[in-house]
Structures are given as structure tokens and as C-alpha cells.
Amino acid sequence: MKTLKDAEVGNYYSVKKIHGSGPLKRRIMDMGITKNAELYVRKVAPLGDPVQISLRGYELSLRKDDSSCVEIELIERG
Template identity: 70%
Template sequence: MKTLKTVKCGETVKVVKLHGEGALKRRIMDMGITKGVEVYVRKVAPLGDPIEINVRGYELS
């Protein structure tokens, strides 16, 4: 199982599990990242942070 941190630019992956709890997990879910959704990695900064992703037609970074 990959983490979002290890996904390469241009890859599409499906969310299998969310890590975190409480307010952090709720915030991630509020942004549309939930179990079963596809995430496309658009851009990754040279040092790996930030990354830009597409989720449900929205761009997040």
C-alpha cells in the first residue's frame, strides 16, 4: 500500500485508508479525500512538499 507521499507525479491512485484522527481526519475528509475516491497527483515540488492533487474535480495542494 502506497502513501500519498510516495505516489509519483502523473499517477492516479485510489484511497484505501485514511490515517489520522479527530480534527485532522475530519479536515481531510471535508476536502473530499475519502475511502474509495481516486486521487490524481499533478505536481510534486522538488523536495516533496507541497504536492498538487486532483480530487473529485478539485485541485488541492
């Protein structure tokens, strides 16, 4: 299982599942990170926290703890 925490800069990913429950999962979904959403990893801070992504036409930064709850799959671009 690969999570957003492990994502590589410059790649596109599809969200497969959001782990966790309660307020954290609700907050992540409220930010637009939902199943099958496509996102692009723009950059990662030097110490790996936060991760900056492009999603649904806007930029979003997520903490390492939050990004570890988002299961992703690489989208091959040709």
C-alpha cells in the same frame, strides 16, 4: 503500505484508508479525500512539499505531513 506522500507524478490512485484521528482526519475528509475516492497526482514541489492532486474536479495541495496519513493504491490505466 503506500501513502500519498510516496505517490508518483502522473499516476491515478484510489484512497484505501485515512490514518489518524481527530481534527486532522476530519479536515482531510472535508477536503473530499474519502475512502475509494480517485485522485491524480499532478505535481510535487522540488523538496516534496506540497503535493498537488486533482480530486473530484478540483485541484488540491496537501502538506507532506497531511499526505502521509492517506493510504493509496495505484489504479492501472490501459
